[in-house]
Amino acid sequence: MERTFDFIIVGAGSSGAVLAARLSEDPAISVLLLEAGGSDRHPLQLMPLAFPRVALGNVGTWQFLSEPEPALNGRTLGIPRGKTLGGTSSINAMIAVRGNRRDFDDWAAQGLAGWSFSEVLTYFKRLESHWRGETSWHGGNGPVGISRMEGADLLWEPLLAAAEATGIPYCEDPNGAEQDGISRMESTVAKGRRTSSARAYLHPAMKRPNLTVETGALVTRIAVENDRATAVQYERGGQSQSARASSEIVLCAGAYGSPQILMLSGIGDPDELSALDIEPVHELPGVGRDLADHPVVINEWELKQDRGLTRHLRFDRAAKAAAQWFTGGKGPFAYTGTSANIFLRSTEGIDRPDMQMMCLPLSGDARMWVPGLQRRSPPRISVRTGYLPLKSRGWVKLRSTDPRDAPRIFLNMFSAPGDMEGMVRSIHITRNIYQQSPLAELISHEVLPGEAVKSDAQLEEFVRANATHRAHPGCSCRMGTDEGAVTDAQLRVRGIEGLRVVDASIMPALPRGNPNLPCMMIGEKAADLMLGREPPAPIPLP
Numbered sequence: 001m002e003r004t005f006d007f008i009i010v011g012a013g014s015s016g017a018v019l020a021a022r023l024s025e026d027p028a029i030s031v032l033l034l035e036a037g038g039s040d041r042h043p044l045q046l047m048p049l050a051f052p053r054v055a056l057g058n059v060g061t062w063q064f065l066s067e068p069e070p071a072l073n074g075r076t077l078g079i080p081r082g083k084t085l086g087g088t089s090s091i092n093a094m095i096a097v098r099g100n101r102r103d104f105d106d107w108a109a110q111g112l113a114g115w116s117f118s119e120v121l122t123y124f125k126r127l128e129s130h131w132r133g134e135t136s137w138h139g140g141n142g143p144v145g146i147s148r149m150e151g152a153d154l155l156w157e158p159l160l161a162a163a164e165a166t167g168i169p170y171c172e173d174p175n176g177a178e179q180d181g182i183s184r185m186e187s188t189v190a191k192g193r194r195t196s197s198a199r200a201y202l203h204p205a206m207k208r209p210n211l212t213v214e215t216g217a218l219v220t221r222i223a224v225e226n227d228r229a230t231a232v233q234y235e236r237g238g239q240s241q242s243a244r245a246s247s248e249i250v251l252c253a254g255a256y257g258s259p260q261i262l263m264l265s266g267i268g269d270p271d272e273l274s275a276l277d278i279e280p281v282h283e284l285p286g287v288g289r290d291l292a293d294h295p296v297v298i299n300e301w302e303l304k305q306d307r308g309l310t311r312h313l314r315f316d317r318a319a320k321a322a323a324q325w326f327t328g329g330k331g332p333f334a335y336t337g338t339s340a341n342i343f344l345r346s347t348e349g350i351d352r353p354d355m356q357m358m359c360l361p362l363s364g365d366a367r368m369w370v371p372g373l374q375r376r377s378p379p380r381i382s383v384r385t386g387y388l389p390l391k392s393r394g395w396v397k398l399r400s401t402d403p404r405d406a407p408r409i410f411l412n413m414f415s416a417p418g419d420m421e422g423m424v425r426s427i428h429i430t431r432n433i434y435q436q437s438p439l440a441e442l443i444s445h446e447v448l449p450g451e452a453v454k455s456d457a458q459l460e461e462f463v464r465a466n467a468t469h470r471a472h473p474g475c476s477c478r479m480g481t482d483e484g485a486v487t488d489a490q491l492r493v494r495g496i497e498g499l500r501v502v503d504a505s506i507m508p509a510l511p512r513g514n515p516n517l518p519c520m521m522i523g524e525k526a527a528d529l530m531l532g533r534e535p536p537a538p539i540p541l542p
C-alpha cells in the first residue's frame with residue numbers, strides 16, 4: 001500500500017534535517033524524511049578533532065571521485081560527503097561562517113527576492129545558540145550551538161601578532177558587520193561535541209508522531225504526472241518502495257544528489273537524458289550545470305619545538321585526551337583542529353575579502369602514533385589557503401541510469417581567467433604572514449610549498465600538482481530568473497508543480513566562507529516559504 005504524506009523530504013543533511021524539523025513542528029502536517037545513509041551513531045562523529053578520520057572513512061560517507069581535472073595535471077580528486085543523519089554536517093570540519101553579507105545582497109540583486117543579507121539574517125539568528133548570546137547579529141536560543149576555539153595549544157597569540165605585523169586587523173566577529181581580518185575560529189560545537197543538523201534539529205523532532213524518518217532509503221526517482229511531482233520511489237532493505245506527497249516533494253540531497261535525482265526522473269537536458277535512454281519528462285538544461293567549489297592549497301611549516309596539537313596524538317596522551325573529552329567535553333579532542341580564520345583582500349579595489357586562510361595548529365594529515373611502533377607525526381602548523389570569488393564552473397552528470405552509481409562530477413577548477421592568479425597571490429600572502437615575528441621564530445622550516453618554490457610560475461606548478469576543492473559544492477540547481485536556472489527564488493523547480501530543491505545546489509554563487517551555516521539557513525527559510533508564512537521583516541544593518 002502506497003502511503004501518503006503532506007511533505008516528502010529527500011536527504012537528511014544540513015538543509016534537509018532543518019526543514020523536516022521545522023515543518024513537523026505543526027502536528028497537523030505529516031512529513032516523511034528519506035535518507036540514504038544510516039543513523040549518526042559513529043563513535044567518532046561527535047569528537048571534533050576526529051573529523052578527518054570520520055570524513056575520509058567509509059562509515060557514514062559517500063566517497064565520490066571527480067573526473068580528471070585538466071588544470072590539475074589531469075588528477076582526479078576524492079570527494080567525501082555525509083551519508084548519515086545530518087548529512088555532511090555530521091562529517092564536516094565544523095567551521096561556523098555565514099559568508100560575506102554582500103554575497104547574499106548579490107543574490108537579491110539578481111532578482112531573487114527575499115535573499116538579501118538583511119532578509120536572511122533572521123534565519124541565521126534563528127538557527128544558532130551563539131556563545132555571545134542574543135545580539136543584533138546573533139541568536140541566543142537556536143538549536144545549533146556555536147562556540148569559539150580557545151586554548152594555548154592553538155598558538156593563537158603568535159599568529160595574531162604575525163598577522164597584525166603585516167597590517168591585518170583583528171576581527172572580533174567574522175559573522176558580524178565585516179569579515180575582514182583575523183579572528184579566532186568559531187565552530188558548530190557545543191559542550192565539546194559536534195552540533196550537526198541531526199543532533200540540533202532532527203533527534204528532538206524524531207519523537208513527533210507526524211515525522212517519519214526512514215534511513216537506508218535510496219531515492220531513485222520522482223514520479224511526475226501532468227507536470228506535477230506526485231510520488232517518490234526509493235529502495236530500502238533491497239525492496240522498491242514508493243510514497244506519495246499530497247502537498248510537496250523536496251530534494252535536499254546535496255549539490256551532487258539533488259541534480260542526480262532530477263536527471264534520473266527525466267528532468268534536465270533532453271539530449272543528455274535521451275543519450276542514456278531516459279525519457280525526458282521536463283526540459284531543464286541547467287540541472288547539474290554551474291557546479292562550483294572553492295579551491296584550496298595547504299601551506300605547512302615544521303616547528304622547532306613540540307607545540308600545537310600534534311603532541312596530543314601520541315598514543316598515551318591521546319588516550320588521556322579521549323577520556324577527558326568523553327567525560328567532560330573538554331581538552332585537546334574538543335578542538336576542531338582549526339584555530340583562526342583570516343579573511344582578507346589580496347588585491348586593491350574590491351569590496352570584500354577574496355581570500356580565506358584557515359589556520360591549523362597541526363598538519364592536516366597528522367596521525368596518532370604509538371612510540372616504538374609507528375613514526376611520530378612531526379610538530380607542524382598549517383594553513384588551508386582558499387581563494388573565494390572563483391569564476392570556474394563544472395558540472396554533475398549521470399554516469400548511468402543506475403541510481404546506485406555515483407554521479408560524474410567535473411569541478412573544472414581554475415578554468416576561468418583569474419582563478420589561478422588569485423590562488424597564487426593568496427599563497428604569497430599566507431607565506432608572508434608566517435614569515436613574521438613572533439611566529440617565524442617558532443618555525444624551523446617550510447614544508448609546503450617548500451622553500452625552493454618561489455616564483456609565480458613555480459607556485460602555479462605547485463597549485464596544479466597539489467590544489468584540491470574545499471568540499472563546498474553548490475550551484476548545481478541554482479536559483480535564478482534566467483533560462484539556465486533550475487529553481488526560482490521560492491526554491492521551486494521551474495515548470496514542475498509540487499517540487500522544490502532545498503540545499504547547497506540552489507545557491508546562485510557560493511558565499512565567501514563555509515557553506516554549512518548557509519545550508520541550514522536555507523532549510524530554515526524554506527520552511528517559512530513552504531508554510532506560506534509572512535517573510536520576516538529585514539533587519540536594519542549598520
Ligand SMILES: Cc1cc2nc3c(=O)[nH]c(=O)nc-3n(C[C@H](O)[C@H](O)[C@H](O)COP(=O)(O)OP(=O)(O)OC[C@H]3O[C@@H](n4cnc5c(N)ncnc54)[C@H](O)[C@@H]3O)c2cc1C
Nearest residue numbers: 011013014015036087088092093094095219257504514516
Ligand atoms: C570534509 C568536509 C569538511 C567540511 N567542512 C566544513 C566546515 O568546516 N564548515 C562548513 O560550513 N562547511 C563544511 N563543509 C561543507 C558543508 O558541510 C556542506 O556544504 C553542507 O553540509 C551541505 O549541505 P546540504 O544540505 O547541501 O547537503 P548534505 O548535508 O550533504 O545532505 C545531503 C543528504 O542527502 C542524502 N542523499 C543524497 N542522495 C540521496 C538519495 N538518492 N536518496 C536519499 N538520500 C540521499 C545524503 O546521504 C545526505 O545525508 C565540509 C564538507 C566536507 C565534506
